[in-house]
Amino acid sequence: MLRLVTASLYLRNPTTQVIPFFPVRPCTSFIQQENTVAVDALYNLCVDISKVRQQKGWVLRQSPAYVSETAALLRDMGASGSIIARVLELYPEAILCKPEEMDAQRKLWMSVCSKQKDLVGIIEKFPASFFTSSSDHDNQTANILYFQSIHLNNRIISKLMATAPQSFSRPVKQNEEMIQMLQKTFLDLGGREDNMKVWLQKLITQNPYVLSKIPEALHNNLLFLRDNGFTSSELLQLLTKLKGFVTELNPESMKHSLNYSQEILGCTEAELRQIVLECPALLYYPVTILAERFNGLLAAGMSIEKIMETPTVLELTTQIVQYRIQKLQSYGYDARTGSLQVLNGTKKDFEKCYGQLHLRRERPLFNPVAPLTTED
Structure with a gap:
């Protein structure tokens, strides 16, 4: 085929110099090789190199890499060998942080951590939060002080x-604006100033991402809810129950969810507001999720009346509800005739509940303190 193409070009223009074409192998010289010093150092620390290659192989091709310095920093803070290996497997990018940057981060974090042991525990779970760029250091310091x-x-x-x-x-200005908006909202809705600090700490603890939202989102969502009949005290109750998630909603999605819930429940607007106060999930779940959960409960034989009595059951996935219904049935409890409250709660709460049912079923029918009758 190559000869035919060459001959064809020559026949068209005999004066043209034809350069033969030859298949060329892909050049491998441009593929960056692994940093063998870093790989060996990680291997000596018992890091699963294959796992790092599979998930973040690019890190192993970087130079310089500060493997021994990173390990020494963690070891100096009291981290064991297994913890060091686990941190570097989970976040191998740590070895790319310069020693002076890591040392600055340790000093910064120790300004809020009382013990190095506590900091090691944080690094083990959230290594990416500790091994950050030095360009963030000034903002980190300013925000801590704020x-x-x-x-x-x-x-x-x-x-x-x-x-x-x-x-x-x-x-720091962005965090100041959001904090000020939350504080103002709390007071405007009737919250007491002496309770504001505790309320704010709980809100931030339950949803740390609330600060990353814009203040206008909170204002618009609360305005929508007020227009739908919620009083100031009810809005404060909702804001607390939603744990800051109200900043992640938007009026349009809430409108669709409320309309769908009212239609399927067949209730009045006043009744719907009371249900929402008990189960804010009706606000923040989209219609697709609500429809799946309503349909799952109805298919299991639950009535609308029962769902309205215990709307918090809608916070559970359909799979969890089905599993718990079957588990209760095996112990003789029929959720279709009994309360749906037994389906609620965490896994631990539910296990405690059906454990009590199991004991009740296995309890002996005779009175253990009554005298036994024996044959002569």
């Missing part, structure tokens, strides 16, 4: 740094 100035305790601040590091990487 949160301390509004009397958030250091335990809350360290948890916030671990779970929502982006809130510390951005300019």
Whole structure:
């Protein structure tokens, strides 16, 4: 085929110099090789190299890499060999942080962590929050000082740094605006100033990402709910129950969810508001999820009346509800005729509930303190 193409070109223009074409192998010289020094150092620390290659192989091709320095820092803080290996497997990018950056991070975090042991525990769970770029250091410092100035305790601040590091990487002014909006909203809705600090700490602890939202979202959502008949005290109750998730909603999605819930429940607007106060899931779940959960309960034989009595059952996935119904049936409890309250709660709560049912079923019918009758 190559000869035919060459001959054809020559026949068209005999004066043209034809350069023969030859298949070329892909050049491998441009593929960056692994940093063997870093790989060997990780291997000596008992890090699963194959796991790192599979998930973040690019890290192994970087140079310089500070494997021994990273391990020494963690070891100096009291981390065991297994913890060091686990951290580097989970977040191998740590070896790319310069020693001076890591040391600055340790000093920064120790300003809110009372013990190095606590910091090691945070790094083990959230290594990406600790091994951050040096460009974020000034913002981190400013945000720590700000949160301390509004009397958030250091335990809350360290948890916030671990779970929502982006809130510390951005300019402090953005966090100030959101905190001020939350405080103003709390007071405007009737909250007491002497309770505001505790309320704010709980809100941030339950949903650290609330600070990453814009204040206008909170304002617009509360305005929508007020227009739908919720009083100030009810809005404060909702804001607390939603654990800050109200900032992640939007009026359009809430409108669809409320309309769907009212239609399937066949209730009045006043009744719907009371149900929402008990089960805010009707606000933040989209129609698709609500439809699946309503249909799952109805298919299992539950009536609309029962769902209205215990709307919090809608916070459970359909799979969990089906499993719990079957589990209760095996112990003689029929959720179709009994209360749906037994389906609620955490896994631990439910296990305790059906454990009591099991004991009740297995309890002997005779009175254990009654004298036994024997044959002569």
